[in-house]
Amino acid sequence: xxxxxxxxxxxxxxxxxxxxxxxxxxxxxxxxxxxxxxxxxxxxxxxxxxx
Amino acid sequence: xxxxxxxxxxxxxxxxxxxxxxxxxxxxxxxxxxxxxxxxxxxxxxxxxxxxxxxxxxxxxxxxxxxxxxxxxxxxxxxxxxxxxxxxxxxxxxxxxxxxxxxxxxxxxxxxxxxxxxxxxxxxxxxxxxxxxxxxxxxxxxxxxxxxxxxxxxxxxxxxxxxxxxxxxxxxxxxxxxxxxxxxxxxxxxxxxxxxxxxxxxxxxxxxxxxxxxxxxxxxxxxxxxxxxxxxxxxxxxxxxxxxxxxxxxxxxxxxxxxxxxxxxxxxxxxxxxxxxxxxxxxxxxxxxxxxxxxxxxxxxxxxxxxxxxxxxxxxxxxxxxxxxxxxxxxxxxxxxxxxxxxxxxxxxxxxxxxxxxxxxxxxxxxxxxxxxxxxxxxxxxxxxxxxxxxxxxxxxxxxxxxxxxxxxxxxxxxxxxxxxxxxxxxxxxxxxxxxxxxxxxxxxxxxxxxxxxxxxxxxxxxxxxxxxxxxxxxxxxxxxxxxxxxxxxxxxxxxxxxxxxxxxxxxxxxxxxxxxxxxxxxxxxxxxxxxxxxxxxxxxxxxxxxxxxxxxxxxxxxxxxxxxxxxxxx
Numbered sequence: 001x002x003x004x005x006x007x008x009x010x011x012x013x014x015x016x017x018x019x020x021x022x023x024x025x026x027x028x029x030x031x032x033x034x035x036x037x038x039x040x041x042x043x044x045x046x047x048x049x050x051x
Numbered sequence: 052x053x054x055x056x057x058x059x060x061x062x063x064x065x066x067x068x069x070x071x072x073x074x075x076x077x078x079x080x081x082x083x084x085x086x087x088x089x090x091x092x093x094x095x096x097x098x099x100x101x102x103x104x105x106x107x108x109x110x111x112x113x114x115x116x117x118x119x120x121x122x123x124x125x126x127x128x129x130x131x132x133x134x135x136x137x138x139x140x141x142x143x144x145x146x147x148x149x150x151x152x153x154x155x156x157x158x159x160x161x162x163x164x165x166x167x168x169x170x171x172x173x174x175x176x177x178x179x180x181x182x183x184x185x186x187x188x189x190x191x192x193x194x195x196x197x198x199x200x201x202x203x204x205x206x207x208x209x210x211x212x213x214x215x216x217x218x219x220x221x222x223x224x225x226x227x228x229x230x231x232x233x234x235x236x237x238x239x240x241x242x243x244x245x246x247x248x249x250x251x252x253x254x255x256x257x258x259x260x261x262x263x264x265x266x267x268x269x270x271x272x273x274x275x276x277x278x279x280x281x282x283x284x285x286x287x288x289x290x291x292x293x294x295x296x297x298x299x300x301x302x303x304x305x306x307x308x309x310x311x312x313x314x315x316x317x318x319x320x321x322x323x324x325x326x327x328x329x330x331x332x333x334x335x336x337x338x339x340x341x342x343x344x345x346x347x348x349x350x351x352x353x354x355x356x357x358x359x360x361x362x363x364x365x366x367x368x369x370x371x372x373x374x375x376x377x378x379x380x381x382x383x384x385x386x387x388x389x390x391x392x393x394x395x396x397x398x399x400x401x402x403x404x405x406x407x408x409x410x411x412x413x414x415x416x417x418x419x420x421x422x423x424x425x426x427x428x429x430x431x432x433x434x435x436x437x438x439x440x441x442x443x444x445x446x447x448x449x450x451x452x453x454x455x456x457x458x459x460x461x462x463x464x465x466x467x468x469x470x471x472x473x474x475x476x477x478x479x480x481x482x483x484x485x486x487x488x489x490x491x492x493x494x495x496x497x498x499x500x501x502x503x504x505x506x507x508x509x510x511x512x513x514x515x516x517x518x519x520x521x522x523x524x525x526x527x528x529x530x531x532x533x534x535x536x537x538x539x540x541x542x543x544x545x546x547x548x549x550x551x552x553x554x555x556x557x558x559x560x561x562x563x564x565x566x567x568x569x570x571x572x573x574x575x576x577x578x579x580x581x582x583x584x585x586x587x588x589x590x591x592x593x594x595x596x597x598x599x600x601x602x603x604x605x606x607x608x609x610x611x612x613x614x615x616x617x618x619x620x621x622x
Contacts, residue, residue: 018316025319029136032326036132039330043125043271050264 056461063234063465064472068215071227081501084220084508085152085484087311091225096321099308099477101328102228102235104298106474107188107467110239110336114450115356115443117340118347121268123282127537127588128333130291131299135326138300139319141555146310147318152488154306154551161554162562164493169569170550171489174303175482177543179515182478183522184539186212189471190523191444205523208471213516216476217509221311221484224476231469238466239336241459242451246342249454251349253395259345261398262391265410266417268341271334281586290588294537297544297591301551304474304481343450348391348417350454354380354424356445360431367434376430380423387416479519483512541587542580545594546573552595553602560606568601 022028052060091099116124151157155174159167190204216224250259263269273283280286299305299322312318354377355361364373390413397405428442451463487508492499499507546569553565576594579585 016316017320019320025139028319028323029139032132032136032323035327036129036330039334040129040272043122043334046122046260046264046269047272050260050269051267 052460052464053457055458056464059458059461060465060468063462064468067227067230067234067469068472070230071223072215072218074223074226081504081508083222084505085307085480085488087220087222087225090313091311091317093312093317093320093324095225095229096309096312096317097324097328098232099225099228100299100305100321100325101332102232102470102473103304103308103477104325104474105232105235105332105470106185107471108184109333110235110470111188111191111447111467112444113333113336114340114343115446117268117337118344118446119340119443121263121341122271122334122337123273125271125330125334125337126273126282126284126287127291127294128330129284129287130289130293130295131329132326133288133292134295134299135322137296139322142300142551143309143318143322144315145555146306147315151310153303153485154301155303155485155489158550158554159489159493162565166550166562166566166569167489167493169566170301170547171485173543173547173573174301174485175515177539178302178304178478178482179518180522181539182475182482182515182519183524184526185471185475185478186519186523187526188444189467191448202524206520208468209516209520209523212472212475212479213513215472216479216483216516217512219476220508221307221480224473224480225308225311227476228473231473234462234469235466235473238459238463239339242455242463243335243339243342245455245459246339246346246450250342250346253399254345254349258395258398259342262348262394263341263345265414266344268344278585278589281588283586286586286588290541290586290590290592293548293591293595294541294544294588297548297595298540301544301547302481303485304478307481307484308477340446343446346450346454349388351381351384353449354427355431356442356449358445358449360428360442364427364431364434372430373427376423376427380420380427383416383420383423387413387420390416475519479512479516482515483508486511486515538587541590542576543573543594545576545591545596546598548591549595549598549602552599557599557602560602561609564606564609565598565602568605569598571601572597 017023017025017028019028022031113124146154146157149157149160151160153171155167155171158170186205186209190201190208194201194204215227219227254262260269273280274285275283276285277283278286309318309321312321353361355364390409394406394409394413397403397409451460455463487504491507491511492504496503549572550565550569553560572594575597576590579593580587580590
């Protein structure tokens, strides 16, 4: 009755992203946070410059 | 709408729906119906998560938010990247390891049956009601475009979604969402480009931003610590994180999307795709609304964008008040436009003093115009027993119908319809799944076969579709649609998140303590919602914190825990 495709994730599956530059999940999360900081900075700049 | 518009609209919508049903034909097992084939790649998961959240309301109402309130609404999405990272690290691996169909099965394994049912019930109530608003939004578009009765439009479009979702199941949702979001992006990008092309020739990029900023439309970030202000950096970052963590982490309509991936990697990358794209996407949609505002500084906008409100005022216009309001509105708009043109000339000639003077005059005229518009809305509310114009929902569609060419109108109406179908089908699929797995198979018929569960899931999906239609028939009573959806979610999501936070991180708390604590926390949120005027973004944080705090106190009072191990198997 349970989903056959979902199984215990292996250590390799948990750690590797399969991406060319961002090989660890930690680096992917840092990329996401960096993108977030970039957008917030851009929006703050937009607010300060044009209001 | 011309024949070309109809061809684009009907062809794209029916084509995608029929393709989805055809691609998923013959899938009769419970696993295939609720989870798909388990081979979904990360890009499809990412688009599916995005399409599930971004309903027609997002594309119809958000530009109106930008037009009326500027970019400040984007702050509500500041919590998305943080929330999705937390889900990718903590929630997703456990959901996959336990092989659950619904997020609430996890609560049953970690705590007990009653806590599982409570989590599922909170989801069903708030999502069942929210689903009504998802149907209502495209009905507004169709009503405005075709002049059909609103209620008939709600019923017809709701039934179409029900048929499509019941026939297709989870895989059909994912398959069709890829093409639906393609149509949505094609429509929005086309509208954006045509809008930019329609701005006056003498208005360059920085002029446009300066004009919008001068009218306070580019105030994207507000660091105020006043908790009564609805959209601030802090409410977005803290409250928004809890709201998004609740939505993406505990709402079955989202959980069902990302646990269907072929591996943990695919699910995580799909979530990270959304973590990166969500803020720029919402910013672009709000910017579209801001640019429509700039466009209407040079073109006469309607007094009220909602044609039904205008018609009502016209029909109850015994004293000629509407003509006076429209005349005054047109006069102030002409004054503002003249002063903006003076400001533009002075700006291009380097005359700073002249530019400042002209802009001050333009702003004063514009404020007078807004005051006249507010009077018209007040008159409407007084004449029609509290009805509001809900103008934000009509700004974009008015612009589309009045300013864009045929073919593009059809494409954009198709985009709204695609957005409605994609989120609606995911919601109904999740409501049907949760009712089947968490109630029918858990309470009513524990030995139900796969075939019986699939049949039950189809019936429950249809049932929730009808409930959503019923709620949609009364949706016109609420204020701006996208806010209504978020307010509804914020009331229930905090306690749901509290259940999961306790389950994941506080191992010493057992089922009885968390169950009664969740009920107490939900009661507290209801009381606070009706008696306080704080931003709704704070309620997920309050509900979650109250649930966790009450659980700790109650568990300490009860003494020894009766919790089970998080990964203990159940039938």
